[in-house]
Amino acid sequence: xxxxxxxxxxxxxxxxxxxxxxxxxxxxxxxxxxxxPQAQQHLIQSDAALYEYTQRLKQEHMRSSGxxxxxxxDTRMHVIDNALGQHQFVSRVQGSKLKAKNEIKVSAMLKTLxxxxxxxxxxxxxxxxxxxxxxxxxxxxCRHMEPDYHQLELDLRLFLTLRG
Numbered sequence: 001x002x003x004x005x006x007x008x009x010x011x012x013x014x015x016x017x018x019x020x021x022x023x024x025x026x027x028x029x030x031x032x033x034x035x036x037p038q039a040q041q042h043l044i045q046s047d048a049a050l051y052e053y054t055q056r057l058k059q060e061h062m063r064s065s066g067x068x069x070x071x072x073x074d075t076r077m078h079v080i081d082n083a084l085g086q087h088q089f090v091s092r093v094q095g096s097k098l099k100a101k102n103e104i105k106v107s108a109m110l111k112t113l114x115x116x117x118x119x120x121x122x123x124x125x126x127x128x129x130x131x132x133x134x135x136x137x138x139x140x141x142c143r144h145m146e147p148d149y150h151q152l153e154l155d156l157r158l159f160l161t162l163r164g
Contacts, residue, residue, distance in 0.1 A: 006157040018158065027162050034155065035114040042115035047072040054104060054122050058129075061145040065129040069101040073108040102129060113159055120152035 007015050021027040044053050051071040058068060104125045110118045123145045131138035142149040 004161060006160045010154070010157075018161065022161070027158065031155070031158055031162060035116075042111075042118065044115065044118060045111055050106060050122075053118075054126065057119070057122055057145065058126055062126055062129060065126075066102055068104060068129075070103040072105055073111065074105040075108040113156070116148070116152055117156045117159065120146055120149060120156060123149065124153075 004015050004018060007018060018027065021030055044050055050073060051068075054068060054071045058065065104122070106118070106121055106125070110121060123142055126145065127138050127141045131141060139149070146152065
C-alpha cells in the first residue's frame with residue numbers, strides 16, 4: 001500500500017478505502033461526484049475578495065475577536081506540515097505603544113479547489129484567533145463556524161492525495 005501522507009492519523013479502514021479508490025483509478029471521479037467541476041470554480045480569486053470573505057465569516061461567528069489586519073493568498077505556500085493556511089500574530093513597537101496585528105495567509109492552491117474547502121481553511125485560521133492550539137475547544141469552534149468541518153478537512157486531504 002502506498003503511503004497516504006495526507007491521511008496519517010486517520011483510521012486504517014478509511015486509508016484502505018482511499019487506497020482502493022486510488023488503485024482502481026476512481027478517487028478523482030469520487031471527488032468530482034462530491035464537487036462537480038462547475039461547482040469547483042469560485043469567485044474568491046483576489047486578495048481583496050479573500051479578505052472580504054474572511055471578514056464576513058468573522059463577523060458572522062466571531063464578532064468579539066480581535067481585528068484582522070491582512071488576509072491574502074500566498075503563491076509560495078505549499079503543503080507544509082499539512083498546512084494550507086497560516087495565522088500570524090504580529091507585534092510591533094511604535095514609539096511607546098505596542099501594536100498587535102492578526103494576519104492570515106492562505107495557499108494560492110485554494111483558488112483552484114471548491115469553495116467549501118477554502119471556507120474550511122479560513123475557518124481553521126479564524127479559530128486560531130481564539131484558540132492557539134489544536135485542542136477540543138479549537139475544534140468545537142471550527143464546527144460552530146462550519147458544521148461539516150471534519151468532512152471538508154478529509155475531502156481537502158483527498159484532493160491533496162489525488163494531486164500527489
